[in-house]
Amino acid sequence: MSKTFLEVSGHCVCGRISYVSQQSGPVLPIFYCHCKDCQESHSSPYTSVFMSKETTTKWKNFQELSSFNRRGKNERLFCQTCHVQMASWLNKGTKKAMFGLFQSSIEHCPLKQQPIMHIFTSEATVDIPDDGLKRRP
16 A cells, blocks of 8 residues: 655745655654754754655755755755745765755645654753653753
């Protein structure tokens, strides 16, 4: 039996850069990321992302994304026009390459967006509420 994929799409503020991500399942799993990169890049104690395999993510105007890689763990991608961050490119150049797409960029999502886990909790700068979600250091 083959999986059914649904399209989650989004774009930057000016609309120059957009993506379509093929997702399966009854919900779109959302991760609350507490890594230092997210804190500094978003001026926030954490940000919310969903993961999309590199092979199932299609971009419009990908060549017009700028990137920055401060710690070597992920490459931040942002629009050259409006400067909005679109994604973190994780494990670039490997079979496990994926994008951590920022939840705030979603325009269309036929799946329920459901938080499932706090990640990089060892880098958290504020107390994480006891919300029942799993935690990964």
